Amino acid sequence: MDNQTRHKLKQDNFVTTTKHGLAWAGENRRSVITTSLLLLVVIVLGVGSVALYNYRSNAAAAQFSAGMEIYNAAIATPGEPVAPGTQTYPTALDRATAANKIFAAAADKYGMTGPGRSARYFAALTEIEMGQTATAETTLNKLAGGMDKDMASLAKVALASLYHQTGRDQQAIDMYNQLIAKPTDVETAGMAKLQLGTLYENMGHPDQARAIYADLKDKDTKGVAGEVAAQRLSGNAAQ
Numbered sequence: 001m002d003n004q005t006r007h008k009l010k011q012d013n014f015v016t017t018t019k020h021g022l023a024w025a026g027e028n029r030r031s032v033i034t035t036s037l038l039l040l041v042v043i044v045l046g047v048g049s050v051a052l053y054n055y056r057s058n059a060a061a062a063q064f065s066a067g068m069e070i071y072n073a074a075i076a077t078p079g080e081p082v083a084p085g086t087q088t089y090p091t092a093l094d095r096a097t098a099a100n101k102i103f104a105a106a107a108d109k110y111g112m113t114g115p116g117r118s119a120r121y122f123a124a125l126t127e128i129e130m131g132q133t134a135t136a137e138t139t140l141n142k143l144a145g146g147m148d149k150d151m152a153s154l155a156k157v158a159l160a161s162l163y164h165q166t167g168r169d170q171q172a173i174d175m176y177n178q179l180i181a182k183p184t185d186v187e188t189a190g191m192a193k194l195q196l197g198t199l200y201e202n203m204g205h206p207d208q209a210r211a212i213y214a215d216l217k218d219k220d221t222k223g224v225a226g227e228v229a230a231q232r233l234s235g236n237a238a239q
Contacts, residue, residue, distance in 0.1 A: 056110050056112075056113050056116075057110070057113040057114060057115060059110060060106055060109070060110030060113045060114075060115035060116045060119065061115040063102060063105065063106035063109075063110070063115075063119065064102075064103070064106050064115040064116075064118055064119045064122075066102050067099050067102035067103040067106060067119060067122060068099075068122070069087070070087070070089075070095060070098050070099040070102060071095070071096075071099040071103075071122060071126070073087045073088060073089055073095055074086065074087075074088045074089075075088065075089055075090070075091065075092055075095065076088040076089065076090055092129060093129065093130065096126040096129035096130050097126075097130055099122070099126050100123055100126035100127060100130060102119075103119045103120070103122045103123035103126060104119075104123045106119035107119040107120035107123050114148075117143065117146070117148055117151050118151070120139060120142075120143060121139075121140075121143055121151060121154060121155060121158070123139060124136040124139040124140045124143070124155070124158065125158065127139065128158075128162060128165075133162060133165075133166060136158075136162065137159065137162060140155045140156075140158050140159045140162070141155075141159065143155035144156045144159060149184050150184050150185055150186045150187075152184075153179060153183075153184040153186055153187035154186060154187065156175050156178060156179055156187070157175075157179065157187055157192075157195065159175055160172040160175040160176055160179075160195070160199070163175065164199060164202065169199070169203055172199055173196065173199065176192050176193075176195055176196040176199065177196070179192035180192045180193055180196070188225065190216060190220050190223055190224070190225025190226065191225055193212050193215070193216050193225065193229075194212075194213075194216065194225050194228055194229065196212060197209040197212040197213050197216075197229070197232070200212070209232075210233065212229075213229040213230075213232050213233045214229070214233060216228075216229035217229045217230045217233060
């Protein structure tokens with residue numbers, strides 16, 4: 001078969017295919033339009049959802065940042081001058097109350113975003129400072145059971161601390177053991193072991209604390225947790 005014949009056959013096949021395609025489109029015009037519109041809607045919704053999420057995340061981040069400025073503000077010392085433009089609060093309770101309003105508002109409005117979840121976490125921390133431990137515990141439990149593993153681990157650390165503060169040491173121990181069994185990037189197994197050791201010390205069980213520190217020192221020789229454990233063992237031995 002020569003080149004001219006092959007070329008003609010290709011043209012004929014293209015024309016035939018195109019005609020059949022156009023004929024099908026003409027016979028099924030409504031279906032084609034409907035499908036195309038649906039596809040367009042999906043694309044628009046997808047792009048719109050990303051844009052909306054980014055917009056809400058940015059708004060949440062701005063509000064969270066405002067809350068953190070208050071959270072990190074200084075407590076005024078009576079008789080000491082304050083630099084112009086420096087934000088201070090009379091007491092830690094006043095500061096926590098002011099920060100909590102910002103964090104809670106951000107969490108309620110943007111709770112599905114990353115900054116919104118961070119705001120909810122700090123809302124719980126400020127609730128603890130305000131003495132609203134039951135409300136804080138409910139908030140932290142929700143975060144601890146969420147899909148954000150890093151945030152869940154931070155919430156569990158806060159819960160363990162709250163359990164100890166409220167006389168529930170066994171629950172605190174169980175929580176640290178959960179974190180040791182399932183560590184995350186923000187709460188490593190080593191850090192959870194250190195915190196468990198600190199808890200045992202605070203409970204008046206130095207032998208159990210030393211056993212944890214010794215294990216960390218041997219197994220995490222180059223890590224931060226291992227170094228801290230070694231320092232604590234040295235400090236305890238010097239006492």
